[in-house]
Amino acid sequence: MTEAESHFWGSLEYRVCSEIAGLCRKAHRRYWCDGFIPDNYALDDLVPRIEGRVWMVNGQRDELWSFTLLLDQPVSSAEEVDWASLLPPEGVTRWLTLDPRKKHLVVEPSVAIPDLPPRPLER
Numbered sequence: 001m002t003e004a005e006s007h008f009w010g011s012l013e014y015r016v017c018s019e020i021a022g023l024c025r026k027a028h029r030r031y032w033c034d035g036f037i038p039d040n041y042a043l044d045d046l047v048p049r050i051e052g053r054v055w056m057v058n059g060q061r062d063e064l065w066s067f068t069l070l071l072d073q074p075v076s077s078a079e080e081v082d083w084a085s086l087l088p089p090e091g092v093t094r095w096l097t098l099d100p101r102k103k104h105l106v107v108e109p110s111v112a113i114p115d116l117p118p119r120p121l122e123r
Contacts, residue, residue, distance in 0.1 A: 002078070004084070005081070005083050007083070008083035012036060012087060013034070013036060015090075016033040016105070017032045017033050019088070019093070020096070023098070028098050035054065036052060037055075039051060039053065041078055043071065043074060043081070048074040050068075053066060054066070056103070066104045069108075070107070070109075091114060094112060094113050095108050
C-alpha cells in the first residue's frame, strides 16, 4: 500500500465520521467509523470499486461491517488511483450510504453535491 493510499483510508475514516454527524436520521448519528480494511480491488471491472470491511462503532459496541467504495472510472492498478480526489471535501453530501440493517457502507465520491445553505431562522 502506497503512502497516498494509506493516508486516504485514514482521512476517509475521519470524513465518514464527520458526514455521519450531519445525517438527518438521528438513529444513524449514533455511529462512527473506526477504520477501513480494503480487501478486494476490482479496479478495472465494469463497476470499478474497492470492497472490504469497516469498523463501525455504535455506542460502546464495535461492529465489523462491509463497505464498497465506488470509483468513477476504471484503472489498471491501485498505483494509478488518484487517492486524493476520492476524498469528499467538507461541504458536500449524498456520497455516503449507511445501512445498519445490512451492516454495509457505500462510499461514492463522484455523486457528491454541495450541502444546502443553512436556513434562516424564522422570526
